[in-house]
Amino acid sequence: MKSxxxxxxxxxxxxxxxxxxxxxxxxxxxxxxxxxxxxTGSHQKVGNYPGVTVEKVSGPLVLESGLVDCVxxxxxxxxxxxxxxxxxxxxxxxxxxxDLGQPDLLVCVVDATNLERNLYFFSQLAEAGHPVVVALxxxxxxAQQGKSIDIPKMSxxxxxEIVPLVGHKDKGIQDLKEAxxxxxxxxxxxxFDLGLPDALETKVAAxxxxxxxxxxxxxxxxxxxxxxxxxxxxxxxxxxxPEMQEAFDDARAQLGQEGILKPTLEVATRYQWSEMxxxxxxxxxxxxxxxxxxxxxxxxxxxRVFGLVVFVGLMYLVFQSIYTFATPLMDTIDSGFGWLKEFxxxxxxSVPVVQSLVVDGIIGGVGGMLVFLPQILILxxxxxxxxxxxxxxxxxxxxxxxxGWCGLNGRAFIPLLSSxxxxxxxxxxxxxxxxxxxRLATILVAPLMSCSAxxxxxxxLIGAFIQPxxxxxxxxxxxFAMHFLGLIVAVPIVWVLNRKVIKGKRLPFLLELPPYQxxxxxxxxxxxxxxxKIFVKTAGTIIVFMSILIWGLSYFxxxxxxxxxxxxxxxxxxxxxxxxxxxxxxxxxxxxxxxxLGRFGKTIEPVxxxxxxxxRITTSILAAFPARETVVPSLxxxxxxxxxxxEESGNLRDALHEATWPDGRPLFTPWTAVGLMVFxxxxxxxxxTLAAVKRETNSWKWAVFMFVYMTALAYIAAVGVHMLGKxxxx
Amino acid sequence: xxxMVPTTLPFTQLRKGMQARVVAVSDxxxxxxxxxxxxxxxxxxxxxxxxxxxxxxxxIDLRGYRxxxxxxxxxxxxIEALD
Numbered sequence: 126m127k128s129x130x131x132x133x134x135x136x137x138x139x140x141x142x143x144x145x146x147x148x149x150x151x152x153x154x155x156x157x158x159x160x161x162x163x164x165t166g167s168h169q170k171v172g173n174y175p176g177v178t179v180e181k182v183s184g185p186l187v188l189e190s191g192l193v194d195c196v197x198x199x200x201x202x203x204x205x206x207x208x209x210x211x212x213x214x215x216x217x218x219x220x221x222x223x224d225l226g227q228p229d230l231l232v233c234v235v236d237a238t239n240l241e242r243n244l245y246f247f248s249q250l251a252e253a254g255h256p257v258v259v260a261l262x263x264x265x266x267x268a269q270q271g272k273s274i275d276i277p278k279m280s281x282x283x284x285x286e287i288v289p290l291v292g293h294k295d296k297g298i299q300d301l302k303e304a305x306x307x308x309x310x311x312x313x314x315x316x317f318d319l320g321l322p323d324a325l326e327t328k329v330a331a332x333x334x335x336x337x338x339x340x341x342x343x344x345x346x347x348x349x350x351x352x353x354x355x356x357x358x359x360x361x362x363x364x365x366x367p368e369m370q371e372a373f374d375d376a377r378a379q380l381g382q383e384g385i386l387k388p389t390l391e392v393a394t395r396y397q398w399s400e401m402x403x404x405x406x407x408x409x410x411x412x413x414x415x416x417x418x419x420x421x422x423x424x425x426x427x428x429r430v431f432g433l434v435v436f437v438g439l440m441y442l443v444f445q446s447i448y449t450f451a452t453p454l455m456d457t458i459d460s461g462f463g464w465l466k467e468f469x470x471x472x473x474x475s476v477p478v479v480q481s482l483v484v485d486g487i488i489g490g491v492g493g494m495l496v497f498l499p500q501i502l503i504l505x506x507x508x509x510x511x512x513x514x515x516x517x518x519x520x521x522x523x524x525x526x527x528x529g530w531c532g533l534n535g536r537a538f539i540p541l542l543s544s545x546x547x548x549x550x551x552x553x554x555x556x557x558x559x560x561x562x563x564r565l566a567t568i569l570v571a572p573l574m575s576c577s578a579x580x581x582x583x584x585x586l587i588g589a590f591i592q593p594x595x596x597x598x599x600x601x602x603x604x605f606a607m608h609f610l611g612l613i614v615a616v617p618i619v620w621v622l623n624r625k626v627i628k629g630k631r632l633p634f635l636l637e638l639p640p641y642q643x644x645x646x647x648x649x650x651x652x653x654x655x656x657x658k659i660f661v662k663t664a665g666t667i668i669v670f671m672s673i674l675i676w677g678l679s680y681f682x683x684x685x686x687x688x689x690x691x692x693x694x695x696x697x698x699x700x701x702x703x704x705x706x707x708x709x710x711x712x713x714x715x716x717x718x719x720x721x722l723g724r725f726g727k728t729i730e731p732v733x734x735x736x737x738x739x740x741r742i743t744t745s746i747l748a749a750f751p752a753r754e755t756v757v758p759s760l761x762x763x764x765x766x767x768x769x770x771x772e773e774s775g776n777l778r779d780a781l782h783e784a785t786w787p788d789g790r791p792l793f794t795p796w797t798a799v800g801l802m803v804f805x806x807x808x809x810x811x812x813x814t815l816a817a818v819k820r821e822t823n824s825w826k827w828a829v830f831m832f833v834y835m836t837a838l839a840y841i842a843a844v845g846v847h848m849l850g851k852x853x854x855x
Numbered sequence: 856x857x858x859m860v861p862t863t864l865p866f867t868q869l870r871k872g873m874q875a876r877v878v879a880v881s882d883x884x885x886x887x888x889x890x891x892x893x894x895x896x897x898x899x900x901x902x903x904x905x906x907x908x909x910x911x912x913x914x915i916d917l918r919g920y921r922x923x924x925x926x927x928x929x930x931x932x933x934i935e936a937l938d
Contacts, residue, residue: 389880526907636912
């Protein structure tokens, strides 16, 4: 099993000496990821645990005795898991993870300033029966509180080696590496008495043995929890083994008589134990600061007025930066791909099919996706900084009430706000939400937020039909309204999703507010690097495939040379004196009309007529399904202007104004323009987003669901706008 | 002077700056056990640091750390105010 992991490291000839595995475990916010980054550096590998959306981060750890595999297990508060993250973490710790196997050593990260709660988890970890080393973090912050910890005494009480890590100094890391080496050689399994009632413990031991005999491997903690607090999962397991069921029923009955059948008994006893340890090992050496730095900052940042002002200001700064800083980079990428097209194109001129496939299909498709990379990197820079400082938790605290009533929670605000730039980083940012139900709901509505790729369509149509007729004020209002629409629609959708579609129990909203600290730049860079890498990987696989598919549909079948000549002749007869470029654009339009996509557009034109769209608009919409930003160029091709147009193009505006239905009525009224914008605001026309949803939810089911509901919504809304237009004589 | 008799109240009655103690917990579901696993066991003292701008959630200081939770999701906790 372990060899599978070791072979995945990209380290050339260096291979792990024995295939040993070290797992870093501990409470969230205890400094686990910072420690992991210090231990493994940038040779990390980010993937998913099989079958779930939980991220698996692993890397090589160089020790004196050779190389070992190191895995950063998701943070958890308890070995009785409630979320998917915690379930995966518990499986890794118990050695039940299929692709990792049993870790040879668990490095338990313990926050020195938060011993009681961290040791609560340690007490459960100890019962798993595996070798443990404790890495004690935040020792310097404890010193600021005027306290210190008696390390030898703590080591004695817990029965394991304890390595204090002081700040960012590498001294502690070196000590820890040496301790890992020692403990891999001579493992120490923690051993101490928690003080739980004997009557309970003998029953737990007996039941555990009986379970083992039928081949079911449960830890002491799990058996005790199952006994005291029957869970649906465990009870349904018991139903298959009537004898076990009976044994559990008997044990529960006896414990009930003795008055110790209380689910909270175990939790309370563990906390009594951890309080006892905390008192025994912590010494107050000097005066504590009256008011911590965090309290001083929070007096301002979570203030009911200033807090909100700062929050809005910060978010404005973040999104302004995403637009401003990203633009030059996006332009560079754009022109880079443009240059690539021009470089490649003449070299493939002899084979037009290959030329079009490579230039329009592959380079166009991948370029259209990679152009979002700067926005993604900038957004994740800010998220990593805000998370690293502890502000993200405060923002969730401030926003919870506003997002909570429809079934989301405070943590949803970053994914949703990010989606106004681009839904893909927004969907990826939903990883900050531990509750799977809220996370899924957030992912499913994130693409309703109006992303920057919709902007060109708005600018084109508002510029052509709203501004000339109603003036600049209403043009500005229309732009604002289009951005607001998605948000307004999202709220009732989340409400319905949470009640009807997304199954499962919702977890209570629990959020730790860690002390403020400076972000660790290494953590920030690594977070950006891995987010970017995942994104590029998606662009390189699924996007290439889909781009080729759509290209093929809009390219084949070609007109025969004689048909092409006929189209040219007809056009020249009608427009004597038309220059060569105009004629070839017209031929291009004829080619598109003749392609499978064009024919499809004509076939389903009746479907879109209720929304006031003809076959040309319909074909543009179809061509924009892979990526909505392609709609302006495809409107350009279809309305015979060639592919090289943008939203500022005056000619395209004129062409849209002049376009008519066969009976001579104008095709576009302001209502048609609004209907088309509403359609674009609500429709899931972005395969990169669908690919991201598939990746983040680990199933095509939700991607398909999103596509269907958004498309239906967009269609209904567009038809509604058209009907309103008719009613008001627009 | 007779000792003050502590009054129990629900979480929703908490105000900023209050010191309080958990007296009893009435729900045994696994979701609710998590609140106790975070340290809110019977007998635990805590301080209400702050109430969020729109009235919920609240930030409490317990066992040396800060936890934010919704009043509405802690209905089954009985609390007594300490001075």
